[in-house]
Amino acid sequence: MASQTTKLLFRQLFEKESSTYTYLLAHVCHPQKPAILIDPVDKTVDRDLSLIKELGLKLIYALNTHVHADHVTGTALIKTKDPEVKSVISKASGAKADVLVQPGDKLYFGDLFLEVRATPGHTQGCITYVTGDGLGQPQPRVAFTGDALLVRGCGRTDFQGGSSSQLHKSVHSQIFTLPKDTLIYPAHDYKGFSVSTVEEEMLYNPRLTKDEETFKNIMESLNLPYPKMMDKAVPANLVCGYQETTSEAC
Numbered sequence: 001m002a003s004q005t006t007k008l009l010f011r012q013l014f015e016k017e018s019s020t021y022t023y024l025l026a027h028v029c030h031p032q033k034p035a036i037l038i039d040p041v042d043k044t045v046d047r048d049l050s051l052i053k054e055l056g057l058k059l060i061y062a063l064n065t066h067v068h069a070d071h072v073t074g075t076a077l078i079k080t081k082d083p084e085v086k087s088v089i090s091k092a093s094g095a096k097a098d099v100l101v102q103p104g105d106k107l108y109f110g111d112l113f114l115e116v117r118a119t120p121g122h123t124q125g126c127i128t129y130v131t132g133d134g135l136g137q138p139q140p141r142v143a144f145t146g147d148a149l150l151v152r153g154c155g156r157t158d159f160q161g162g163s164s165s166q167l168h169k170s171v172h173s174q175i176f177t178l179p180k181d182t183l184i185y186p187a188h189d190y191k192g193f194s195v196s197t198v199e200e201e202m203l204y205n206p207r208l209t210k211d212e213e214t215f216k217n218i219m220e221s222l223n224l225p226y227p228k229m230m231d232k233a234v235p236a237n238l239v240c241g242y243q244e245t246t247s248e249a250c
């Protein structure tokens with residue numbers, strides 16, 4: 001995705017215990033080089049902040065796609081290290097943050113922005129962040145889909161207000177309607193994938209190519225164990241990842 005002519009710096013980062021992707025975006029032609037982190041993990045905050053420093057970026061937003069159940073978000077920890085950073089999550093999540101976004105809202109970094117789309121179903125408050133057309137280059141749009149849509153998979157729907165019928169509707173109405181070459185960057189990968197496109201998932205996603213009833217049956221028969229960290233992660237993530245070891249910054 002990165003090229004010589006683009007204004008956008010993009011990095012995909014990985015936390016291996018929870019198989020979580022964190023994304024760093026920055027406007028590198030802007031004097032301040034404003035940057036955004038999507039879905040930071042507490043365990044890899046130092047790595048992420050070192051990279052941001054090395055690249056000379058100014059982090060302005062730390063975003064979550066939803067209240068994660070399998071890891072503690074890094075947003076509170078980031079704010080203790082840099083109080084100017086603003087945490088962001090959807091209003092529908094019921095979580096606390098500096099900025100509570102709703103569908104259609106835009107988060108600007110320089111003249112680039114991410115637009116918010118509501119994609120509930122894995123959790124009530126799941127959102128997808130989509131790059132705007134301010135990139136100034138003929139490059140595809142990018143959708144950060146959280147756990148709503150994974151590469152050749154999707155988020156489970158058996159807790160946190162999940163609903164398979166809602167998830168099917170969300171993906172079909174909010175993600176599969178994006179241009180076919182839109183890049184899909186999910187919050188997790190368990191199969192060795194890093195990226196996909198809308199077209200690929202519309203053709204080959206083993207769950208979401210199915211009609212709603214078949215999808216519902218697939219999701220009901222997954223029988224996945226609950227995430228190991230769920231009891232710790234969900235309460236912490238409702239307050240931006242605040243724990244005993246971090247300050248109360250939210």
Ligand SMILES: N[C@@H](CCC(=O)N[C@@H](CSS)C(=O)NCC(=O)O)C(=O)O
Pocket residue numbers: 018068069070147153154155156157188190224225226227228229
């Ligand atoms: N093994 C992990 C949890 C795995 C898991 O349940 N992943 C979630 C996303 S994190 S809420 C999921 O939706 N998975 C979908 C799937 O099809 O696997 C752990 O114990 O941490």
Ligand SMILES: [Fe+2]
Pocket residue numbers: 066067068069070122147155
């Ligand atoms: Fe999740």
